[in-house]
Structure formats: C-alpha cells, structure tokens
Amino acid sequence: MTHYSVLLNETIESLDVKKDGIYVDATLGGGGHSEAILSLLKDGHLYGFDQDEFAINLAKDRLKRFDNFTAINQNFEFIYESLIERGIHEIDGIIMDLGMSSFQIDDKDRGFSYMQDARLDMRMDKHQKKSAYDIVNYASLDELTYIFRVYGEEDFARPIAKKIVETRPLETTFDLVKITDQFKYKQRSHSAKQVFQALRIAVNDELGVLERTLPKLVKLLKKDGVISVITFHSLEDRIIKHFFKTNSENQIPKGLIVMNQAAPLLRLYNRKPILPSEQELKENSRSLSAKLRAAIKNV
Numbered sequence: 001m002t003h004y005s006v007l008l009n010e011t012i013e014s015l016d017v018k019k020d021g022i023y024v025d026a027t028l029g030g031g032g033h034s035e036a037i038l039s040l041l042k043d044g045h046l047y048g049f050d051q052d053e054f055a056i057n058l059a060k061d062r063l064k065r066f067d068n069f070t071a072i073n074q075n076f077e078f079i080y081e082s083l084i085e086r087g088i089h090e091i092d093g094i095i096m097d098l099g100m101s102s103f104q105i106d107d108k109d110r111g112f113s114y115m116q117d118a119r120l121d122m123r124m125d126k127h128q129k130k131s132a133y134d135i136v137n138y139a140s141l142d143e144l145t146y147i148f149r150v151y152g153e154e155d156f157a158r159p160i161a162k163k164i165v166e167t168r169p170l171e172t173t174f175d176l177v178k179i180t181d182q183f184k185y186k187q188r189s190h191s192a193k194q195v196f197q198a199l200r201i202a203v204n205d206e207l208g209v210l211e212r213t214l215p216k217l218v219k220l221l222k223k224d225g226v227i228s229v230i231t232f233h234s235l236e237d238r239i240i241k242h243f244f245k246t247n248s249e250n251q252i253p254k255g256l257i258v259m260n261q262a263a264p265l266l267r268l269y270n271r272k273p274i275l276p277s278e279q280e281l282k283e284n285s286r287s288l289s290a291k292l293r294a295a296i297k298n299v
C-alpha cells in the first residue's frame with residue numbers, strides 16, 4: 001500500500017519552503033511530498049488536493065499530527081476557485097506529482113492494472129461518470145486509434161482498435177489483454193502496457209486538465225513563488241516544458257526594439273529536467289520515467 005515519493009528531496013529543494021508560507025500539493029496521493037513540506041513549516045499552511053477519496057483518507061491519516069494541513073477532495077482543476085473561496089488569494093509554492101499512486105494500481109477493483117482481472121474502470125474520481133468501459137465499448141474506431149496512438153504511442157493502435165470494435169462488448173481488463181496479446185506477443189514488456197496507459201489518460205482527461213490548470217495555478221503564485229512539477233509521460237512533460245518556456249520568454253516580435261521591457265511571468269529553475277538519482281532508480285523502478293521541472297514567478 002505504501003507509495004514511494006518520487007524525486008522527493010529534489011522537489012522540496014526546488015520549492016525553497018518558507019516557514020510561514022502557504023503551499024499547495026495538487027496531487028496529495030499518499031501524502032509523502034506533503035509530509036516533507038509540512039515538516040519544514042512553522043506558521044505556514046499546506047492545502048492538499050486529490051480527486052481520489054481513498055488518497056484523501058490515506059493522507060489525512062498519515063498527516064493527522066499536523067494542524068496546519070487541509071485536505072480537499074477535488075480535481076486540481078478547481079484549486080484556484082477552491083482557495084479563493086477559502087479566502088486564500090496568494091500562495092508561496094505548489095507541487096504537482098502527476099500520474100497515479102501505487103495504491104491505485106494495486107487496488108484490483110479500480111481496473112487500472114493489466115495484471116489483475118477487474119471491470120474496466122480506471123476512474124481516479126469514482127464520482128466521475130465516464131469510465132474505461134464506456135470508452136472501450138462506445139468510442140469510434142478512429143477515436144480508439146487516436147487514444148492508443150497518441151496517448152499510448154502504440155504501434156499497433158489501429159489493429160488493436162479494430163479488433164476491439166469487432167469483439168465488443170468487452171467487460172474486464174483481461175478481455176482487453178486478450179486482444180493486445182494477439183498483436184504484441186513478441187515484445188518483452190506487457191502487451192497491454194501502452195493501451196492501458198492511453199486509456200487511463202483518456203478516462204481522466206489528464207492532459208486536458210493539466211493544460212487548463214497551469215495558467216490558473218501560476219495566477220495564484222506570489223512574486224518569487226515556485227511551481228514544481230513531476231511528470232511520467234512525454235506528453236505531460238511537453239505540456240509543462242512548453243508552458244514554462246513560453247511564459248519565461250518575452251513575447252516580443254523579432255526585430256522590434258522595446259524600451260523598459262517588462263520581465264516575463266516566470267523564470268526557469270532548471271533548464272534541463274531534473275532526473276532521479278542512480279540510488280532512487282535502484283530503490284524504485286517507477287521513478288524511471290520521472291522528470292522534475294520547476295519555475296519561479298517573476299512578478
């Protein structure tokens with residue numbers, strides 16, 4: 001059940017935690033990063049968000065010794081509105097550790113794992129209507145192909161999608177694995193790895209939510225406040241990299257000379273992403289694809 005907090009020291013260092021600061025953990029999970037922030041706070045406060053009720057309860061229990069911690073069971077898309085409602089208009093730092101917690105993958109009934117047979121689900125927020133079952137059984141051939149090709153970088157996207165459409169209805173994770181096995185019996189990693197990743201991203205609209213949320217989070221940051229993001233997927237990393245890059249450059253057309261040029265919104269903490277150490281990789285194979293990027297608000 002325990003979740004290894006990825007790039008823990010590197011993330012906390014990038015946040016440059018102030019004792020009396022207000023911090024946000026957008027992806028509370030098991031509460032590992034939050035615990036590290038809380039242990040550096042004195043008069044400050046930490047607001048932790050997770051759309052998964054199970055994660056909220058787990059983190060609440062782990063962090064119950066801190067009275068300056070508030071857990072909020074909400075999608076991080078609503079952090080801005082949620083904090084404004086609570087009278088919080090400015091924060092000193094925010095951390096996002098994207099993707100899933102180990103306990104979500106390990107819980108058989110959630111349908112995230114291709115290693116266990118369960119109803120096709122993959123919703124991080126159990127109150128959400130759309131599940132993997134709906135996508136697998138009702139999406140068009142083109143939609144399925146797009147999801148597998150783009151979100152899963154799956155070479156067999158079209159044939160797998162076609163077979164799904166011919167075989168539907170599919171009820172369980174193993175029904176889907178039976179299909180991926182037909183096409184990918186030669187490769188070393190599990191045949192369903194990319195298809196499951198793609199479906200999870202689609203079910204939870206992970207990329208759309210991320211893109212919509214970033215500008216609102218930066219709006220909340222104080223001058224010199226920090227946003228630190230850990231990604232596990234090249235598409236997520238591309239969104240962060242692009243957002244940080246465009247907001248850390250002055251948007252002035254080439255050749256135009258401007259007097260008293262205003263500073264860009266952000267400055268980069270690191271030009272190249274920070275990767276897990278050899279030691280971390282040895283201890284936790286899940287860190288393998290992790291990348292940390294951080295940026296600091298200028299104005």
Ligand SMILES: C[S@@+](CC[C@H](N)C(=O)[O-])C[C@H]1O[C@@H](n2cnc3c(N)ncnc32)[C@H](O)[C@@H]1O
Nearest residue numbers: 005027029030031032033050051075076097100
């Ligand atoms: C990798 S885990 C975080 C682990 C945590 N940093 C720790 O050290 O224990 C990611 C968590 O983010 C949550 N999550 C993912 N997308 C979310 C979203 N859009 N809104 C809120 N929570 C989200 C997941 O439910 C999961 O619990």
